[in-house]
Ligand SMILES: Nc1ncnc2c1ncn2[C@@H]1O[C@H](COP(=O)(O)OP(=O)(O)OP(=O)(O)O)[C@@H](O)[C@H]1O
């Protein structure tokens with residue numbers, strides 16, 4: 001076949017010398033997937049609507065004074081750009097984690113790695129191809145928002161510099177996160193486990209570690225705050241993005257200028273990414289060689305026959321079989337030592353954060369506990385959402401689903417087995433929230449009444465998220481689609497809807513907050529905040545039970561009993577809706593089996 | 595009649611995978627299901643195992659409609675899919691016990707039943723091995739063990755021998771014979787046709803979702819007129835003369851010279867052997883042997899599905 005001019009241009013543009021045929025293959029496949037079209041267009045749509053609504057809300061609704069409007073315009077421009085850039089940054093990271101969560105494992109699992117090894121494609125090309133092709137979608141998305149943000153720039157106030165800086169930081173962060181996730185996916189065939197591990201790893205790198213070293217440096221070694229902050233900014237994209245935002249909104253509040261430091265940061269991220277990349281190439285090459293000579297099992301682990309066979313004890317099936325199996329399945333698939341390390345890390349970082357806040361006299365403040373509760377509840381929701389979304393798709397992927405459906409196990413037994421299994425697995429995470437509450441009730445910073453209420457909020461959230469997850473998992477074929485769908489669903493429901501309600505309320509119900517007030521009354525996280533706001537903190541914690549007062553957005557002040565009834569009503573509504581999801585799952589359980 | 599389908603039709607969107615398939619399998623028979631890739635074998639089997647709903651038509655197993663009596667059918671049928679998955683965190687014994695429980699077998703009987711099927715499939719030594727550490731062939735055997743666990747009357751096996759070494763294949767064949775002796779009805783699809791040849795009572799040949807042929811092996815041979823070929827071996831010096839003589843006989847359609855023998859095609863199969871013998875003896879040719887050419891199922895398969903390639 002003769003190479004046409006267009007072919008050559010195409011090759012040059014797609015860096016084919018580096019990425020080889022894998023890239024083209026991936027590109028073709030990924031552009032064929034419906035899910036990608038859906039993701040791309042819905043993202044742009046949401047972004048556009050958000051910008052228009054925000055603009056409408058901020059600019060049109062107030063005064064007709066021209067000068068005032070112009071100043072509002074530039075404030076609006078900054079606010080919108082800042083928000084979009086920030087949201088996009090975190091979204092891009094999340095999506096890149098999900099996209100690359102099966103990058104290598106799919107090759108290992110489908111046994112194509114050994115085949116690739118016997119072709120002239122080099123391993124560098126394989127990895128680079130995988131990485132770029134998956135990230136390309138994402139980078140495309142981020143690039144597409146640049147012109148949209150360019151429009152916002154017309155309002156004034158937003159310098160190009162800011163857009164470029166944040167664009168570069170986002171880009172390098174995405175590349176780093178992508179390689180990190182790809183690296184994790186070498187060792188693990190289950191995408192959802194890779195997602196969880198990758199995100200936990202990022203949390204440790206970028207939140208726990210800086211916190212710990214900050215505590216060490218400022219508290220113990222007397223390093224001055226500014227140089228510490230600078231250090232963090234250079235090493236931590238999350239923090240740097242926050243700093244850029246501050247610089248945009250309130251340049252005087254900055255401890256240092258990000259001038260050229262952001263370049264140092266970007267170069268450093270690229271450097272680390274390169275090192276990880278080289279490491280990934282060596283490891284994959286080793287794996288591929290093993291697979292080519294048949295010494296690798298499906299899970300990507302080197303076979304160790306003799307060892308696994310000796311692993312003695314047989315557990316007998318008790319009770320309903322699906323429930324039994326789900327119950328004993330721990331899902332994170334971590335060995336003993338790793339599990340202990342992970343537990344130590346989590347407890348350690350929580351304790352350190354307590355120590356730091358205690359030092360700052362923040363621990364008896366209700367906002368402190370609202371923050372903790374939101375982080376714990378948010379993370380638990382997130383993990384529950386992932387666990388639930390993998391239940392059925394993972395059986396479909398491992399082809400055990402038809403075998404199970406051929407047995408006499410009823411549909412409800414399967415569904416409830418899965419639901420209870422997910423709930424059990426996520427109890428560990430929800431337990432942290434409850435434990436935190438209990439500790440500070442005992443310490444006397446939170447009123448004991450908070451405990452039953454927190455449980456009443458957490459349980460329906462966990463149950464509802466599980467049900468929707470099982471629903472998406474019965475709907476989709478690929479685990480990653482189900483996970484993405486469930487996370488987007490939950491995020492839209494509990495964060496997106498209030499956000500849009502605020503904006504739409506601002507436009508259509510000038511000045512009145514009816515819409516947003518009604519919306520938050522359906523939001524469990526709102527109740528979480530409100531409960532802690534009203535009865536946590538040193539002052540409120542010692543009130544007698546009969547004097548407790550809860551002030552909701554709708555319905556005025558309530559006492560403990562009334563508040564409990566209200567929470568119970570909300571909880572029931574979520575549980576009933578969850579059951580509705582399960583009913584749909586039951587109806588379509590036997591559709592699309594293969 | 596153990597399995598019966600009436601005008602069974604299945605469409606995947608535009609594509610018709612099965613079109614008016616009528617199939618009957620009697621109790622206690624081993625039925626071989628043959629067809630090229632994409633013919634609709636797996637689709638048929640999935641419908642019979644209640645995993646797929648037919649677009650049109652009905653399917654019955656042991657007299658029960660698969661659509662309306664799913665549970666009874668599942669109790670009767672043991673279905674082994676073409677690609678079998680295993681739960682990666684269970685041991686062999688646990689895996690089988692899990693399925694025993696899933697088939698409502700009381701806890702007390704499970705142990706002995708699981709041990710029974712392990713013995714039958716020769717997997718006793720692997721009792722405590724993790725299922726995903728088993729080799730492909732052993733996993734296949736484990737799949738067979740799983741299918742047998744609830745002692746179903748009907749076994750539906752989708753390419754059970756794929757990926758097995760010759761020894762394991764023979765073992766599976768033995769196992770199937772044993773199961774037949776136990777009175778089970780077995781429907782088996784395979785690409786390795788010589789395998790079906792030795793164990794099947796009936797075969798059905800399917801192509802493009804249509805049954806091209808169904809009947810006993812003898813009926814296939816008859817339909818194809820397989821006895822009309824004779825393999826003749828003569829002393830080397832007389833080869834040319836023999837060809838000349840045979841070509842002169844009007845009943846003989848064609849003489850093909852092969853490495854060590856001659857393949858003689860007749861237009862009519864009944865008198866083949868004697869005509870050849872008489873002609874050659876009459877012509878003073880030294881004959882080493884004359885034997886009817888036995889046609890392999892593979893060839894029958896090729897002939898029956900010829901011209902309908904995708
Ligand atoms: N889930 C599906 N969606 C769409 N088309 C399908 C699906 N499953 C099978 N088909 C189509 O139906 C036809 C019959 O497929 P089937 O799997 O039954 O063939 P088969 O005889 O088992 O082939 P093989 O010998 O390769 O296993 C094929 O053309 C296939 O492409």
Ligand SMILES: [Mg+2]
Pocket residue numbers: 635636637676752
């Ligand atoms: Mg098939």
